[in-house]
Structures are given as C-alpha cells and as structure tokens.
Amino acid sequence: MTPLEFFANHTYRMVFFGTMTIGLVAGALGTFAYLRKQSLISDVVSHAALPGTLLAFLGAVVVLGADGRNMLGLIVGAVVVGTIAALFANGVARTSKIRIDTAMAVALTIFFGAGMLLLRVVADGSFPGKGGIQDYLFGNASVITVADLATSITVGAIALLLMIVFWKEFALRTFDPDHAAVLGFSARTIDTLMFTTIVIATVIGVKAVGLVLMVAFVVTPPAAARQWTRTLRGMVVLSAAIGAVGSGLGAYLSVALGSIPTGPLIVLTLFAIFVFSLVFSPRRSVVMRAIGRSRARAELKRDLDREAAVR
Known part of the structure; x- marks a missing residue:
C-alpha cells in the first residue's frame, strides 16, 4: 500500500x-x-486503568443513564484510579521498608485483580453499550474515532502543559529531591502532579494498544533518547519525537504489510529504534564503548612497553 x-x-x-x-x-x-527509575509505574497505571475505565462505564450507565463508552468519561475514570495506584505504590515504599519495585508489583496485582472482577461483572450483566469493552485489555486501534482522537489530543495537551508549567519542580524532584524540599516544594504535591501527567500519558493509549503493551510506549522512547542526549530538555523532546515517529511508522507498516496487529508492531518498531540507539549513538553506544575500551587497552600496552624499554 502506498x-x-x-x-x-x-x-x-x-x-x-x-x-x-x-x-x-x-x-x-x-x-x-x-x-526516577520508576519506568514500571506505567505498567501499574495501565493495569489500574482497567478498573478505572470499568468504574467510569458503570457509573455512567447505572448512575447517570448516559453513554458508558464516552472517551472523556473513561479517561477521567482511568486517570483517577491510575493516579491512586501510582501514589499507593510510592506511599507504601516511602512509609515502609518495602522497595518501590515490590510496592509497584503489589499495586499492579491489586488493581488488575479488581479490574478483572469488574470485567466479569460487566460481561455477565445486561448493560447497554458493553460490547467491545474488553478491547481495553489488548487494544484495538481500528476503533479510534474522530471524537476519540480529539479527546486524546486535548487531554494529552493538558498533560504536556502541566509538565511545561511545573518544569522546574519536576526537574528538581527528579534529580535532587533534597534540594527541592529545602526550597519549600511539597514532595507529595509534586509527585501527585507528576504521576497524574504520567497517568494521562498512559491511559490515553489503552484503548488503542491495550494495557498489556502500553508500558512500551512510556519506557522505550526515553530509553532510546537517553543514548543520544545528556540534557533533560533534549531528552524530553527527543523521546517525544521517537514515540511519535515510531508509533506512526508502526501503524503504517501494520497496514502496508497486511493486517498485522497495530499495537505489537508499534512496540517492535520502538524496540528497533532503541536497539539502533543502543548500538550507534555517538557517546553511549555499545560500539563506542567497545572502541573506547580497545583504545584504553592499546594505550596501556604502549605505556607498559615504554616502561619496559626504559628499564
């Protein structure tokens, strides 16, 4: 296909x-x-998005008598529950001796278990508009509508705007939390804002690619961008570009190559960009490190040879 x-x-x-x-x-x-070494927080959020979307669906249908599959309503539900899950994991790690990776695993299983229970309730009940709600498990990019796209752009823009407005606070909290506390920045407030933006970034993609694969969209672009730049601003911009280009290219290839699932192919495309970055980036690549080690060994050998000649 052209x-x-x-x-x-x-x-x-x-x-x-x-x-x-x-x-x-x-x-x-x-x-x-x-x-912040919390890349798997997106996995927690994406799995917590399942009960969030289902609660929003049930609330709209049962309580309000409205369309339960309204994209904005589902995103709001997912953002609220996803933020709670992220704060829960960090709260457990902060107030106990449990490490953050263990806390995230606990949060993931709790919220995903609740989501699977609610999914069974929805599947067994006679709720209008429940068809296709299971797409949030594995995603279905072909069902994206103009309204869904407009909602994703609007909500995503709000998250990016929050990042820009609180850039200084986010940067200090990420690199020097003690300095941020000395300056009077509330760690809990900054964390809530930061994780809310990460939650938004995660949940807007759950409908298209599913909660199982959404973690790759949050983790892989920054990992690739880190190989090319040393500044936070450069990393954010490059990571956004890698995420956009990799996703668009994967979506095109999924159609051009003949009805291949979109989400998995995008993940593989992003992975290919990551591998390329890992191998060929000018400063941190595997190749450059190997060349540097080879040069260091050669210089060491020359120095030893010179010392031996002097003796």
Whole structure:
C-alpha cells in the first residue's frame, strides 16, 4: 500500500494520528518516570486503568443513564484510579521498608485483580453499550474515532502543559529531591502532579494498544533518547519525537504489510529504534564503548612497553 492510499482511508488516518499522539505524549512524559527509575509505574497505571475505565462505564450507565463508552468519561475514570495506584505504590515504599519495585508489583496485582472482577461483572450483566469493552485489555486501534482522537489530543495537551508549567519542580524532584524540599516544594504535591501527567500519558493509549503493551510506549522512547542526549530538555523532546515517529511508522507498516496487529508492531518498531540507539549513538553506544575500551587497552600496552624499554 502506498502512502497516498494509506492516508486516503479514513480509518487508517485515525489509527496513524491517534497512535502518533499517544506515542508523543507517552514519550515526553515517560522521561520523568525513566529518570526516577520508576519506568514500571506505567505498567501499574495501565493495569489500574482497567478498573478505572470499568468504574467510569458503570457509573455512567447505572448512575447517570448516559453513554458508558464516552472517551472523556473513561479517561477521567482511568486517570483517577491510575493516579491512586501510582501514589499507593510510592506511599507504601516511602512509609515502609518495602522497595518501590515490590510496592509497584503489589499495586499492579491489586488493581488488575479488581479490574478483572469488574470485567466479569460487566460481561455477565445486561448493560447497554458493553460490547467491545474488553478491547481495553489488548487494544484495538481500528476503533479510534474522530471524537476519540480529539479527546486524546486535548487531554494529552493538558498533560504536556502541566509538565511545561511545573518544569522546574519536576526537574528538581527528579534529580535532587533534597534540594527541592529545602526550597519549600511539597514532595507529595509534586509527585501527585507528576504521576497524574504520567497517568494521562498512559491511559490515553489503552484503548488503542491495550494495557498489556502500553508500558512500551512510556519506557522505550526515553530509553532510546537517553543514548543520544545528556540534557533533560533534549531528552524530553527527543523521546517525544521517537514515540511519535515510531508509533506512526508502526501503524503504517501494520497496514502496508497486511493486517498485522497495530499495537505489537508499534512496540517492535520502538524496540528497533532503541536497539539502533543502543548500538550507534555517538557517546553511549555499545560500539563506542567497545572502541573506547580497545583504545584504553592499546594505550596501556604502549605505556607498559615504554616502561619496559626504559628499564
């Protein structure tokens, strides 16, 4: 399929621009999770998004009598529960001797278990509009509508705006939390804002790629960008670009190569970019490190030879 044929199709356009939006937002905001060594927080959030979306669905249908599959309502539910899950994991690590990775694993299992229970309740009940709600487990990019795309762009822009407004606070909390406390910044407030933005970056992609694969959108672009830059600003921008380009390219290839699932192919595309960065980046690559070690050994050998000659 040629690019012209691809973009002439409405469904393909929605998939392309929808996944690019998800990749851009997740790549930019995932940088802070990566630098805080909490990349798996996105996994916690994505699994917590399941009970969040289902609670929003049930609340809209049962309490309000409205459309339970409204994208904005589902995102709000996922953001609220996802933020609670992220704060729960960090709260457990902060107030006990349990390490953050263990706390995240506990949070993931608790919230995902609650989500699976609610999924069974929805599946067994006679709720209008429940068809396709299981797509949040594995995602279905082909169901992205214009309204979904507009909602994702709007919500993603809000998350990016929060990052820009609180850039100084986020940076200090990430690199020097003690200095941030001395300056009077509330750790709990900054963490809540930061994890809320990461939650938003995660949940806007759950419908398209599913909670199982969404972690790759948050983790892989920052890991690739880190190989090329040393500054926070450069890393955020490059990570966003990698997320957007990798997602768009993966979406195009999933159609061009013949009905290959979009989410998995995007993940593989992002992984290919990461491997390329790992091997060929000018300062931190495997190749450059090998060359540096080889040069160091050669210089050491020359020095030893000179000392031996002098003796």
